[in-house]
Each structure stands twice: as structure tokens, then as C-alpha cells.
Amino acid sequence: xxxxxxxxxxxxxxxxxxxxxxxxxxxxxxxxxxxxxxxxxxxxxxxxxxxxxxxxxxxxxxxxxxxxxxxxxxxxxxxxxxxxxxxxxxxxxxxxxxxxxxxxxxxxxxxxxxxxxxxxxxxxxxxxxxxxxxxxxxxxxxxxxxxxxxxxxxxxxxxxxxxxxxxxxxxxxxxxxxxxxxxxxxxxxxxxxxxxxxxxxxxxxxxxxxxxxxxxxxxxxxxxxxxxxxxxxxxxxxxxxxxxxxxxxxxxxxxxxxxxxxxxxxxxxxxxxxxxxxxxxxxxxxxxxxxxxxxxxxxxxxxxxxxxxxxxxxxxxxxxxxxxxxxxxxxxxxxxxxxxxxxxxxxxxxxxxxxxxxxxxxxxxxxxxxxxxxxxxxxx
Amino acid sequence: xxxxxxxxxxxxxxxxxxxxxxxxxxxxxxxxxxxxxxxxxxxxxxxxxxxxxxxxxxxxxxxxxxxxxxxxxxxxxxxxxxxxxxxxxxxxxxxxxxxxxxxxxxxxxxxxxxxxxxxxxxxxxxxxxxxxxxxxxxxxxxxxxxxxxxxxxxxxxxxxxxxxxxxxxxxxxxxxxxxxxxxxxxxxxxxxxxxxxxxxxxxxxxxxxxxxxxxxxxxxxxxxxxxxxxxxxxxxxxxxxxxxxxxxxxxxxxxxxxxxxxxxxxxxxxxxxxxxxxxxxxxxxxxxxxxxxxxxxxxxxxxxxxxxxxxxxxxxxxxxxxxxxxxxxxxxxxxxxxxxxxxxxxxxxxxxxxxxxxxxxxxxxxxxxxxxxxxxxxxx
Numbered sequence: 001x002x003x004x005x006x007x008x009x010x011x012x013x014x015x016x017x018x019x020x021x022x023x024x025x026x027x028x029x030x031x032x033x034x035x036x037x038x039x040x041x042x043x044x045x046x047x048x049x050x051x052x053x054x055x056x057x058x059x060x061x062x063x064x065x066x067x068x069x070x071x072x073x074x075x076x077x078x079x080x081x082x083x084x085x086x087x088x089x090x091x092x093x094x095x096x097x098x099x100x101x102x103x104x105x106x107x108x109x110x111x112x113x114x115x116x117x118x119x120x121x122x123x124x125x126x127x128x129x130x131x132x133x134x135x136x137x138x139x140x141x142x143x144x145x146x147x148x149x150x151x152x153x154x155x156x157x158x159x160x161x162x163x164x165x166x167x168x169x170x171x172x173x174x175x176x177x178x179x180x181x182x183x184x185x186x187x188x189x190x191x192x193x194x195x196x197x198x199x200x201x202x203x204x205x206x207x208x209x210x211x212x213x214x215x216x217x218x219x220x221x222x223x224x225x226x227x228x229x230x231x232x233x234x235x236x237x238x239x240x241x242x243x244x245x246x247x248x249x250x251x252x253x254x255x256x257x258x259x260x261x262x263x264x265x266x267x268x269x270x271x272x273x274x275x276x277x278x279x280x281x282x283x284x285x286x287x288x289x290x291x292x293x294x295x296x297x298x299x300x301x302x303x304x305x306x307x308x309x310x311x312x313x314x315x316x317x318x319x320x321x322x323x324x325x326x327x328x329x330x331x332x333x334x335x336x337x338x339x340x341x342x343x344x345x346x347x348x349x350x351x352x353x354x355x356x357x358x359x360x361x362x363x364x365x366x367x368x369x370x371x372x373x374x375x376x377x378x379x380x
Numbered sequence: 381x382x383x384x385x386x387x388x389x390x391x392x393x394x395x396x397x398x399x400x401x402x403x404x405x406x407x408x409x410x411x412x413x414x415x416x417x418x419x420x421x422x423x424x425x426x427x428x429x430x431x432x433x434x435x436x437x438x439x440x441x442x443x444x445x446x447x448x449x450x451x452x453x454x455x456x457x458x459x460x461x462x463x464x465x466x467x468x469x470x471x472x473x474x475x476x477x478x479x480x481x482x483x484x485x486x487x488x489x490x491x492x493x494x495x496x497x498x499x500x501x502x503x504x505x506x507x508x509x510x511x512x513x514x515x516x517x518x519x520x521x522x523x524x525x526x527x528x529x530x531x532x533x534x535x536x537x538x539x540x541x542x543x544x545x546x547x548x549x550x551x552x553x554x555x556x557x558x559x560x561x562x563x564x565x566x567x568x569x570x571x572x573x574x575x576x577x578x579x580x581x582x583x584x585x586x587x588x589x590x591x592x593x594x595x596x597x598x599x600x601x602x603x604x605x606x607x608x609x610x611x612x613x614x615x616x617x618x619x620x621x622x623x624x625x626x627x628x629x630x631x632x633x634x635x636x637x638x639x640x641x642x643x644x645x646x647x648x649x650x651x652x653x654x655x656x657x658x659x660x661x662x663x664x665x666x667x668x669x670x671x672x673x674x675x676x677x678x679x680x681x682x683x684x685x686x687x688x689x690x691x692x693x694x695x696x697x698x699x700x701x702x703x704x705x706x707x708x709x710x711x712x713x714x715x716x717x718x719x720x721x722x723x724x725x726x727x728x729x730x731x732x733x734x735x736x737x738x739x740x741x742x743x744x745x746x747x748x749x750x751x752x753x754x755x756x757x758x759x760x
Contacts, residue, residue, distance in 0.1 A: 020507075040614070049429040049503070056458040056504030056619070059749035063506065063619040069631070071614035071750060073464040074456040078436040084453040087477065088468055094475030097467065097612065123429070124436030126443065127400075232477065234420070234451035239436070239443040251449070369439035370451060 001216040002093040004376075005226040006030055007338035009174040012207035012326035019045075019052045019108035023061045026210040027104050031065050034212055040098035041065075041072035044085035044105040045330035048074075050120050052108050061104060070102075078124050079279060081105065082333015083363025083372025087232050089213045099214060105334030106208035117204050121329075124366045126240040137201060139241055139367045140280030141193035146247040147282055148195075150297065155195065157300035159186040161281035162199040162323055164309055169320025171310075171351040176205045176326030200281040205326030209335040225345040227359070228378040231264025233257060236370045248297075250368035253290040257362065260373035261292065268292035271314060271375075272356040273343045275336035277364035278321040284308075287362055288316060291373070315353045318343065333363030333372070340376045381596040382473040384756075385606035386410055387718035389554040392587035392706035399425075399432045399488035403441045406590040407484050411445050414592055420478035421445075421452035424465035424485040425710035428454075430500050432488055441484060450482075458504050459659065461485070462713015463743025463752025467612050469593045479594060485714030486588035497584050501709075504746045506620040517581060519621055519747045520660030521573035526627040527662055528575075530677065535575065537680035539566040541661035542579040542703055544689055549700025551690075551731035556585045556706030580661040585706030589715040605725040607739070608758040611644025613637060616750045628677075630748035633670040637742065640753035641672065648672035651694060651755075652736040653723045655716035657744035658701040664688075667742055668696060671753070695733045698723065713743030713752070720756045 010025040017025065023043065031038070043058040054060060058072035077084040082105045092098040109117055122135045144158055163183050169175035186199040219226040235255035238244060244251065261268060268291060276291070278284035285299040293314055294302050302308050308316040319325050319339040322332055340359035342348040348356075359376035390405040397405065403423065411418070423438040434440060438452035457464040462485045472478040489497055502515045524538055543563050549555035566579040599606040615635035618624060624631065641648060648671060656671070658664035665679040673694055674682050682688050688696040699705050699719040702712055720739035722728040728736075739756035 046435060047429065049427065049500075050435070054503045055426060055430070055456075055501065056746050056749060058457065059504065059616065059619045059746060060506070062616060063749075068618035068623075069616055069635075071616045071632075071636075071752075072457075073468070073750075076435075076454040076456060077438065077452075088453070088471070091468070091471040091475040091477045094477070095471040095473075097471045097474070120429075121435065123434045124439065126440070236439065236442060236449055236451045238448035239439045243448075252451075255449075256451075366436050366439060369436060369443075370453075372451075 002090045002213055002229045003216050003219045003226040004211050004213055004337060004341045005219050005222060005224055006212040007341045008210045010208045011174050012176040012205045012328060014110045015206040019048055019106060020060050020064050022108055022206055022208045023104050023106040024064045026208040027065055027102060030102060030210050030212055031067060034100060037100045038067060038070055038102045040092060040101045041070055042085045042089050042101060042103045043072060043074045044081040044334055045074055045107060046076045046078050046081050047107060047329060051111055077370055078365045079329050080333060080363045080365030080370050080372055081330045085334060086337055086374060087234055087372055090229050090232055093213060093215050099218060101213045102210060103213060103334055104208060104210045105331035107328035107330040108206045109204050109328060110206050114204055129241055136367055137193040140282055141196050143247055144196055144282040150248050153300035156183060157303050158200060158281045159183055160303050161278060161284045162186045165278065165317050165321040165323040168310060168318050168351055169324025172320045172325060175320040175324050176203050177324045196280060202279050202322040202327035205328045207326060207328040207331050209331050209338045211334060211338050227341045227344045227376050229374060230266055230377045231260045231375045233259025233373045235259060237368050239369045241367060248286060250286060250290050252368050252371040253287050253362060256371040256373040257291040260375045264375035266358060266375050270358045271360045272358050273318060273340065273353045274314065274316050274360040275319060275339050276316055276362050278317060278323045279327060281323060284316060291362060310351055310353055318351045318353055336361035336363060344376060382470045382593055382609045383596050383599045383606040384591050384593055384717060384721045385599050385602060385604055386592040387721045388590045389718065390588045391554050392556040392585045392708060394490045395586040399428055399486060400440050400444050402488055402586055402588045403484050403486040404444045406588040407445055407482060410482060410590050410592055411447060414480060417480045418447060418450055418482045420472060420481045421447065421450055422465045422469050422481060422483045423452060423454045424461040424714055425454055425487060426456045426458050426461050427487060427709060431491055457750055458745045459709050460713060460743045460745030460750050460752055461710045465714060466717055466754060467614055467752055470609050470612055473593060473595050479598060481593045482590060483593060483714055484588060484590045485711035487708035487710040488586045489584050489708060490586050494584055509621060516747055517573040520662055521576050523627055524576055524662040530628050533680035536563060537683050538580060538661045539563055540683050541658060541664045542566045545658065545697050545701040545703040548690060548698050548731055549704025552700045552705060555700040555704050556583050557704045576660060582659050582702040582707035585708045587706060587708040587711050589711050589718045591714060591718050607721045607724045607756050609754060610646055610757045611640045611755045613639025613753045615639060617748050619749045621747060628666060630666060630670050632748050632751040633667050633742060636751040636753040637671040640755045644755035646738060646755050650738045651740045652738050653698060653720065653733045654694065654696050654740040655699060655719050656696055656742050658697055658703045659707060661703060664696060671742055690731055690733055698731045698733055716741035716743060724756060
């Protein structure tokens with residue numbers, strides 16, 4: 001069994017620092033505490049070549065951390081990189097290949113204008129669909145229209161995700177956005193991909209998050225709290241959106257979640273706190289159904305009823321989610337795990353979910369091309 | 381214990397195909413044989429963003445292979461990506477996170493002129509050294525001068541690596557270069573970074589190689605031959621070349637090799653066939669010493685004596701090495717493992733090393749920023 005025993009954050013947002021300094025910002029506090037014990041570094045990062053003009057980021061970061069002698073690797077799975085990095089760290093620990101792994105998720109994206117950014121990220125789409133002009137925002141718009149029509153959900157249910165997550169972000173000192181928005185503000189904001197408006201998309205952000213992982217055996221001999229990885233699940237769906245059976249369900253999310261729940265012996269109803277991949281607001285609703293928390297077509301009701309608020313029965317994206325916290329691509333999946341660590345160990349401050357014991361995170365690549373689900377529990 | 385139970389190659393060279401089709405070329409024969417059993421795909425690739433303008437290569441490749449539903453990830457460690465990918469696959473299998481992993485190493489590099497290519501790859505250097513105009517070829521030139529001076533080695537000993545490896549490549553139907561070169565031709569070829577000449581560097585190549593890995597338990601129930609991963613070692617040195625103690629030894633190679641030998645219980649003297657990272661000819665000599673095959677400063681003698689030829693006591697780079705086979709960055713480390721698989725299972729054709737039972741590979745990132753060593757053995 002692998003565990004997470006510490007986490008460290010940089011502020012997400014438009015940052016002046018470069019990718020290496022940003023990576024170091026969240027990693028250094030952990031290096032100061034555990035430096036001599038760290039025996040492997042995994043850097044979760046997707047676009048350091050395209051955005052920052054560097055390669056071998058893992059080696060440059062370890063040099064920056066004065067951990068030159070520690071082996072490292074970069075793990076990339078676009079927006080789902082963080083989940084994949086945790087899966088790899090978990091595997092290395094379970095296999096005994098490494099004992100104490102520093103996982104750093106980092107991305108520096110604001111150096112380019114949003115239009116260029118969207119184009120770079122669209123390079124993960126199926127070539128034919130990319131050539132047809134599709135982008136991730138336009139896919140989210142299709143999904144929204146299909147969902148509202150198929151399940152008779154009110155338009156506001158999607159906007160309420162943005163309201164909830166901006167509220168949560170206002171309680172998170174590391175979030176990109178630190179202020180609330182009203183339903184009116186969301187509904188009257190600029191249209192990005194009809195019907196979705198700007199507040200319903202995550203911003204383009206810079207930032208990094210780092211966590212420490214080890215075996216439960218090691219962790220139990222330490223003094224601090226830790227959170228166990230009870231189960232993981234990775235699954236993929238087709239990169240071709242037009243080849244999918246449904247526009248209102250994501251196959252990779254369903255299968256990754258089922259696998260993680262089966263392996264952990266935990267049922268979705270046991271989960272106290274979840275972090276989902278809300279790159280666009282509609283995704284939080286669809287994923288909350290595909291992960292098994294609500295019946296298909298009923299996730300929107302949970303939003304309207306306040307069930308997914310911090311004070312609700314299943315708080316989703318208490319961190320603010322990608323929507324408000326920001327989405328530095330390689331950092332997001334690691335940030336989810338870091339948030340669950342804080343929630344289960346009682347360190348989430350003003351956004352603390354009461355009695356959080358079982359956590360769940362869903363890190364997703366592209367528009368559901370690939371997903372990694374993790375079930376967490378058992379803080380000691 | 382994890383094992384390699386099959387391997388498949390594309391021809392390396394200047395290829396017209398794009399990165400996705402190139403990846404599929406080596407992977408499809410394995411997908412046809414094992415498709416239904418594959419439960420994870422690792423793509424070893426460094427520069428698909430920079431060279432090919434795509435991201436999420438792992439998802440695009442799995443869609444191309446009609447393995448959409450199989451989870452995947454990209455592993456990057458620049459030139460050492462292949463070694464890292466094998467380390468990750470090994471960990472996932474040992475941890476029971478995956479059972480049958482398809483590891484695809486691929487890179488498409490010839491779309492840009494060599495000068496631009498060298499500049500992209502120099503983006504892995506320490507920023508200050510990169511700013512000072514250093515590149516991988518110039519570092520290899522420094523190392524060559526230092527080695528020749530420190531150990532009184534003749535200039536020809538370095539050139540002989542190119543002669544040997546081009547001979548070996550002429551026996552490898554998948555090698556970029558398929559013809560021999562004479563010592564005179566090497567010594568009179570164009571200077572790239574004084575004193576090193578063009579034949580002493582690997583070419584810029586496109587290509588892919590795929591291998592299948594599983595647990596020994598699974599493999600023993602199959603009909604075919606397989607090769608065990610007896611031990612792995614990963615280690616790093618500083619990215620800053622000027623901060624290194626020696627220019628004629630690579631710390632990461634020493635420590636990675638020691639670790640792999642210790643974990644496997646194998647001594648360097650037991651090794652029958654080795655694949656080293658000869659991006660520049662001098663590196664083969666330096667690594668052959670750092671890996672423990674020859675005493676420091678004596679590797680050049682082994683070359684002069686023919687000990688590292690296919691018919692010698694320790695054949696090195698029977699495949700032709702990066703020098704002649706080519707160096708599609710993400711593919712090279714996987715190609716090393718594939719070569720060792722062929723050698724130990726007796727499938728290496730005209731370049732077959734007699735009675736090869738124990739193998740060794742050394743996959744290196746940058747100019748020794750990071751290295752992964754693997755010890756192989758026990759074909760059944």
C-alpha cells in the first residue's frame with residue numbers, strides 16, 4: 001500500500017516565474033524536510049517543450065532542487081498527467097523500486113495568449129477532428145447542449161458549478177481566482193463556446209504542487225499523518241469524439257472509477273470528498289454520474305440541491321476545482337491528490353469538509369481520452 | 381520478476397511517415413498477436429510536441445492501434461526515455477497494476493534540419509551552459525579531448541567505435557546506416573565538433589521499436605521464449621556539466637550500473653552482450669568503463685584489441701548502436717532492450733552473439749544527466 005504523507009502548493013495564477021522556479025516553489029519545502037530520504041522524482045508536466053522551450057524538465061528541476069543525484073522522469077498524459085504520475089509513483093513504491101518519491105506537478109502556460117494556448121492543446125485531438133476546427137471548449141459546448149436536452153436539465157445547473165467552485169476557490173489561498181461570482185454574473189459573462197460562458201471554463205494558469213509518497217510501512221514509522229492510496233484505476237476511451245457512443249457520458253471515466261472502487265473495496269456512496277476534472281463546468285456533472293455518485297442524468301439535481309457544496313452530503317471540488325483554482329495542466333492531477341490529503345488529514349482550513357475520511361479524485365486527459373481514478377482513505 | 385517476451389522493429393532512418401504511423405509500424409505486429417491481452421501502453425517519446433506538433437501522443441497512438449480502451453501514458457527522459465519507460469513498465473508489473481504492457485519507443489526527428497534539431501535538443505542543458513552556446517556535440521568533443529589526454533589513448537581508438545558500430549549496423553536490417561566505413565573514411569570525414577567527425581556521431585533518425593512485457597508467472601505459461609529483467613538501476617548526475625568532478629567519467633552511469641548489478645546479483649564480468657548509449661563514439665568507451673566492464677582509462681584498449689566486437693569477449697552495440705542504427709530519441713532505450721531480447725533468445729541473425737545469456741543496457745538522458753541500467757538474463 002502506498003501513501004501520501006505531505007503536500008505543498010504554489011499559488012496558481014498568472015505568474016512571472018519560469019517553469020523551473022515554479023516547480024521548485026512547491027517542491028522546496030518538501031525537499032527541506034525530506035531531502036535526504038527522497039530517492040526518486042516524478043515530474044508531471046505536459047508542455048514544457050511547447051510553452052517553455054526546454055526539454056528534460058525533470059533533470060533541470062532536480063538540479064534546481066540540489067537533488068542532482070536523485071533519478072527522475074517526466075510523466076505526461078496531457079490534462080491527466082497528474083493522475084498518471086501518481087499511478088506510476090504508486091507502482092514504483094509497491095514494486096519496491098523506490099521508497100520515497102517526490103511527485104511534482106507543474107505547468108507554465110500564461111506566456112502565450114489564450115488563442116495560441118487553445119491551439120497547442122487542441123494538438124491532442126484526433127487529427128481529423130482537429131482539422132475540422134474542434135477544440136476542447138467546442139467539445140464541452142456540444143456536451144452541454146446534449147446533456148441539457150437529453151435530461152431536461154435547466155441551463156442554470158451548469159452555471160451553478162461555476163458559482164459553487166468560485167466560492168470554494170475563494171476559501172483556497174492557492175487558487176487562481178479568489179473571489180465569488182453570482183449566478184447572474186456567470187450567465188451574463190462572455191460566451192466562449194455557445195452556450196458556455198467564460199466563468200464556466202477553467203482559466204489558463206501557471207503553478208505547481210508537490211506531494212511526497214512512500215510505502216505504508218515507512219509512513220507508519222514517521223510521526224505525521226498520512227493518507228492511503230486504497231485503489232487506482234486507469235482507463236481510456238477513443239480520442240475520436242465522433243466515434244463515441246454517447247456525448248453525455250465518458251467511457252474512460254466510468255471504467256477508471258469502477259476499477260479504482262473495485263480495487264479499493266470502497267463504494268461510491270462511502271466517499272466523503274471528491275475532486276473531479278472540471279475543465280468545463282458540464283464535465284463536473286457528467287463525471288459525478290460516470291464515477292457512480294449519482295444516477296446518469298441526475299447529477300444536475302445534486303448541484304441544484306447543494307449536495308456537492310462543502311456543507312453538502314458529497315462535496316465536489318472543495319478546492320475550487322480546475323474551474324476556480326486554475327488548470328496548470330501537469331499540476332492539476334497532483335493538486336487533486338494534495339487537496340484530498342489536506343481534507344482527510346484535517347488541514348484544509350476554511351474549505352475543510354467535516355469528517356472527511358474517504359476521498360476520490362479523477363484526473364482526465366484530453367476530453368476523456370484517458371482517465372485515472374484514485375480512492376484515498378485511512379488517515380492515521 | 382518482469383520479463384520481455386516479444387519485440388518488433390521499424391526500420392530506422394529518414395522516414396516519410398508521421399510519428400503516429402511510425403509508432404504503429406513497430407507496434408501493430410505485437411497488437412495482432414497479443415491485442416486482447418494488452419492492458420497498458422507506455423509510449424517512450426520526448427519531442428512529439430516540438431517536432432511533430434502533437435500532444436497526448438499515447439492516446440493518439442492507442443487510437444491508431446484500435447486499442448482505444450487501453451490506458452496509456454507518455455514517459456519522457458530525453459535520450460534516456462526508453463530506459464525510464466522500461467523501469468516504469470517493470471514497476472507496474474511488479475506492483476500488479478498492469479499485467480501485459482506494450483512499450484512503444486518512437487521519435488520522428490528528420491522533419492527539421494540538423495541545426496534546428498541540435499538547438500531543440502540543447503534545450504535540455506543547464507540554462508547557463510546553453511546560453512554559453514554549449515550543445516551535446518560540443519560536450520562530446522570536450523570529453524574526447526580530456527579522455528585522450530588523461531589516459532594517453534590514441535585518437536584512432538575513438539574512430540574505431542564508429543568503424544565497429546557501422547560494421548554491426550551493416551548486419552542489422554533495421555539500422556539507419558547499412559554500410560561499413562573504414563578507419564580512413566571516419567578520420568577524413570567532416571569535423572562536427574573538433575576533434576570529433578561526422579561518423580563518430582549518431583545520425584538524426586526517425587523510427588520506433590516496441591516490446592511486450594509481462595510477469596514471469598504469465599510468461600512461463602506461454603509458449604515462446606522470454607528474457608528476464610534481473611535488475612534495474614536509475615541514477616542522476618548534475619545537469620550542469622561544469623559542476624561535474626570529472627569530464628571522463630559519468631557519475632549517473634556508474635551509480636545506475638552499480639545499482640542494477642547489485643539488485644540482479646550479476647557481476648559485470650558475467651555480461652555476454654551490452655548495448656550502450658553511443659550518441660558520440662567517445663561515450664561508448666567512457667560508459668564501458670563506468671558500467672564496470674573495464675578499468676577507468678582502459679576501455680580504449682578493449683576497442684583496439686577487438687574485445688567489444690561481435691566476436692570478442694564482450695560485444696558492445698552489436699545492433700550498431702546509436703552510432704549506426706540511429707537515435708530516434710524516444711525509441712533508442714527500447715531498441716536496446718529489444719536487441720538484448722533478440723540476442724538472448726537467439727534471434728539476432730547475422731549479428732548474433734554466440735551463447736549470449738546475460739545482457740546489459742544503458743539508456744542515458746542528456747549528457748549523463750540521468751541514466752537507467754538494466755541487467756537481463758535467463759531466457760527460457
